[in-house]
Amino acid sequence: MRYELYYWPGIQGRGEFVRLALEAAGADYVDVARLSGQGKSVTAMLRLMNDDVLPQPPFAPPFLKAGKLVIAQTANILQYLGPHLGLVPASAAGRSWAHQLQLTVTDFLFEVHDTHHPISVELYYSEQKTEAKRRTKYFLETRVPKYLGYFERVAAANRGRMVGRSLSYVDLSMFQILAGLRYAFPKTIAKLERDWPTLVALHHKVAAQPNVAAYLASKRRIAFNEDGIFRHYPELEQR
Amino acid sequence: MRYELYYWPGIQGRGEFVRLALEAAGADYVDVARLSGQGKSVTAMLRLMNDDVLPQPPFAPPFLKAGKLVIAQTANILQYLGPHLGLVPASAAGRSWAHQLQLTVTDFLFEVHDTHHPISVELYYSEQKTEAKRRTKYFLETRVPKYLGYFERVAAANRGRMVGRSLSYVDLSMFQILAGLRYAFPKTIAKLERDWPTLVALHHKVAAQPNVAAYLASKRRIAFNEDGIFRHYPELEQR
Numbered sequence: 242m243r244y245e246l247y248y249w250p251g252i253q254g255r256g257e258f259v260r261l262a263l264e265a266a267g268a269d270y271v272d273v274a275r276l277s278g279q280g281k282s283v284t285a286m287l288r289l290m291n292d293d294v295l296p297q298p299p300f301a302p303p304f305l306k307a308g309k310l311v312i313a314q315t316a317n318i319l320q321y322l323g324p325h326l327g328l329v330p331a332s333a334a335g336r337s338w339a340h341q342l343q344l345t346v347t348d349f350l351f352e353v354h355d356t357h358h359p360i361s362v363e364l365y366y367s368e369q370k371t372e373a374k375r376r377t378k379y380f381l382e383t384r385v386p387k388y389l390g391y392f393e394r395v396a397a398a399n400r401g402r403m404v405g406r407s408l409s410y411v412d413l414s415m416f417q418i419l420a421g422l423r424y425a426f427p428k429t430i431a432k433l434e435r436d437w438p439t440l441v442a443l444h445h446k447v448a449a450q451p452n453v454a455a456y457l458a459s460k461r462r463i464a465f466n467e468d469g470i471f472r473h474y475p476e477l478e479q480r
Numbered sequence: 481m482r483y484e485l486y487y488w489p490g491i492q493g494r495g496e497f498v499r500l501a502l503e504a505a506g507a508d509y510v511d512v513a514r515l516s517g518q519g520k521s522v523t524a525m526l527r528l529m530n531d532d533v534l535p536q537p538p539f540a541p542p543f544l545k546a547g548k549l550v551i552a553q554t555a556n557i558l559q560y561l562g563p564h565l566g567l568v569p570a571s572a573a574g575r576s577w578a579h580q581l582q583l584t585v586t587d588f589l590f591e592v593h594d595t596h597h598p599i600s601v602e603l604y605y606s607e608q609k610t611e612a613k614r615r616t617k618y619f620l621e622t623r624v625p626k627y628l629g630y631f632e633r634v635a636a637a638n639r640g641r642m643v644g645r646s647l648s649y650v651d652l653s654m655f656q657i658l659a660g661l662r663y664a665f666p667k668t669i670a671k672l673e674r675d676w677p678t679l680v681a682l683h684h685k686v687a688a689q690p691n692v693a694a695y696l697a698s699k700r701r702i703a704f705n706e707d708g709i710f711r712h713y714p715e716l717e718q719r
Contacts, residue, residue, distance in 0.1 A: 296637065297577050300584045300630050312576060314583040321576065337551065337560065338536050344553040344586075345539045351590050359598050359611065361618035372598065372611050379600035391539050398535065 244270040244322075245306035247286040252469040253417075255315045255350065256303040261413040262319060264456040265447075266326035272461070316343040319410045328413070330405035339404045339411050342395065346414045349388045353421070354470050356380050356477065366467075366474065377477040381429050385422070389437050392418075396439040401446070408450060415440055416447035421471030426478045483509040483561075484545035486525040491708040492656075494554045494589065495542040500652040501558055503695035504686075505565035511700070555582040558649045567652070569644035578643045578650050581634065585653045588627045592660070593709050595619050595716065605706075605713070616716040620668050624661070628676055631657075635678040640685070647689060654679055655686035660710030665717045 244263060248256030250272075263270045274282045289311070290298050299313030305321070312318050320340045323329030329339045359376040360369040392415060396403055403411035419440055422430045434441055447453055456462055465471055483502060487495030489511075502509045513521045528550070529537050538552030544560070551557050559579045562568030568578045598615040599608040631654060635642055642650035658679055661669045673680055686692055695701055704710055 297580075298630075298633070299580075300587075300627075310573065310576075312580065314580050317576065317580050317583055320579075334549065337549075337556065340559075341536075341538075341551065341553050341556050344556055344583075347583075347586075348539075348590070351587070355594065355598075359594075360615050361622070363618055363622050372614070375611070376599050379602055383600070383602050388539075391537075394537070 242269070242307060242325075244268060245273050246270055246303060247273050247289065247306070248303040250274040250283065251463065251466070253421075253463050253465060253471075254303075254469050257417055257463075258315050258346075258410075258414050259303055259305065259318050259322070260461075261417060261453070261456070262322055262326060262328055262410045264461070265408065265413055265450060265452050266328060267452050268322075268326055316340060316347050319343055319414075323410055326410075328408065328410040330409070335405055339409055342392075342403055342411045343414060345388070345391070346411070346418065349384075349418065350470055352380060352384055352388075353425070356425075357472050357474060366472075370476070373474070374477055377426075381426060381433075381478065385429075385433060386436070389418075389422075389433070389440065393437040393440050396443055401439055401443055403443075408447070412443060412447055413453075416444050416453075419444045421465065424465040425471040425473050427473075429478050481508070481546060481564075483507060484512050485509055485542060486512050486528065486545070487542040489513040489522065490702065490705070492660075492702050492704060492710075493542075493708050496656055496702075497554050497585075497649075497653050498542055498544065498557050498561070499700070500656060500692070500695070501561055501565060501567055501649045503700070504647065504652055504689060504691050505567060506691050507561075507565055555579060555586050558582055558653075562649055565649075567647065567649040569648070574644055578648055581631075581642055581650045582653060584627070584630070585650070585657065588623075588657065589709055591619060591623055591627075592664070595664075596711050596713060605711075609715070612713075613716055616665075620665060620672075620717065624668075624672060625675070628657075628661075628672070628679065632676040632679050635682055640678055640682055642682075647686070651682060651686055652692075655683050655692075658683045660704065663704040664710040664712050666712075668717050 246256065246259055248254065274286050276282045286302060288294055295311060297311065299311065303315060303318065304311055304313035305318045312321050323336060323339065329336050356377040357366050357373050358369065359372040366373065403409060403415055448457065485495065485498055487493065513525050515521045525541060527533055534550060536550065538550065542554060542557065543550055543552035544557045551560050562575060562578065568575050595616045596605050596612050597608065598611040605612065642648060642654055687696065
């Protein structure tokens with residue numbers, strides 16, 4: 242099966258969690274909006290979100306076409322792909338636990354995004370910088386330690402993996418979260434990550450997986466930038 | 481099976497989406513933290529979130545005990561309960577679509593919460609009132625029409641229900657969202673809801689379902705208040 246991924250072409254964003262799963266498993270997929278004739282491809286993506294076209298329209302990208310099925314919401318896409326790509330334990334309880342963790346990843350990403358957009362996505366960052374500084378302060382002091390401390394405990398209690406005994410999509414998401422945090426808040430995370438030895442080791446292990454390593458070295462991996470979820474605005478981590 | 485729901489005893493919050501499902505289906509359940517000896521019950525709830533007790537600890541309430549299974553994350557709990565309570569279509573595609581919609585409900589609730597807490601959950605509302613006013617302005621102008629307009633389109637395209645042909649947990653969530661919005665922003669929603677005739681009709685239909693009606697009239701239904709997700713601070717909807 243050739244999967245079709247629909248997501249914004251210029252950013253990692255939420256789509257990256259799906260890209261990492263497809264790449265790690267060596268799946269056959271097309272990143273539709275990144276095909277040549279980019280403007281046209283983005284238009285095609287947005288057209289699919291209109292209920293005149295699809296009876297069950299996605300609310301927002303990313304979404305995945307798998308045959309006739311169209312699935313939106315990152316965690317839901319991963320829940321669907323997991324068993325097909327061998328990136329989740331086979332048992333119902335194992336899959337449910339993986340999905341539960343992924344939903345906590347979703348919550349965390351929402352909070353990451355709102356560090357630079359605490360007032361509205363309709364405004365530029367520069368129009369909400371004062372509020373962004375204030376939100377980021379609390380985010381780094383209380384929320385990052387709470388979430389990452391939780392993920393660290395989970396991985397430490399499970400021999401260094403988030404779920405099961407082999408690579409899962411939750412491991413891939415942890416890799417991406419640590420990469421993103423390091424990019425956005427380098428000074429702060431360099432200190433904080435000493436408390437997450439299991440997650441740091443997991444990050445290395447994921448990056449060294451042959452398919453992931455090849456992906457990260459390829460042009461398909463978009464660089465972090467200031468249009469995505471993880472943004473590096475140095476003023477936000479200054480005290 | 482007697483389900484055990486673990487959630488904060490004094491608010492509707494995210495737990496209410498689970499309570500509504502259990503009540504609508506007439507399920508046998510205990511709302512653990514609301515048993516007599518409340519302080520003790522809350523302590524028992526928090527103890528379960530410690531990985532010394534559970535190998536797969538929840539990140540936050542609500543969570544549900546179903547036999548030996550402990551499931552956290554509201555949308556994940558509803559995904560589990562749906563088939564057991566007959567509150568979701570039987571097909572895999574129908575269940576996935578219901579869950580996808582519920583994850584969009586989750587996103588929306590995050591945005592509702594942050595209207596009164598745009599900076600940090602560590603601060604009181606009074607300490608972030610200025611930012612709350614600014615965020616609420618954009619929330620009511622752009623986000624509410626976007627989300628509710630989407631849900632309206634979905635229900636209108638499906639004969640007045642969110643999924644399938646009979647009551648689902650997504651219908652119950654829509655009931656709760658409209659109730660909450662009306663409580664929090666009465667003046668604004670009175671105008672906006674004219675654009676959502678299908679959702680308003682669905683709200684009435686859900687409220688009239690005998691089990692739901694009995695629940696809403698009972699003491700088990702906690703009143704909306706200023707500790708929950710939907711809070712009525714009149715100054716936030718003033719222009």
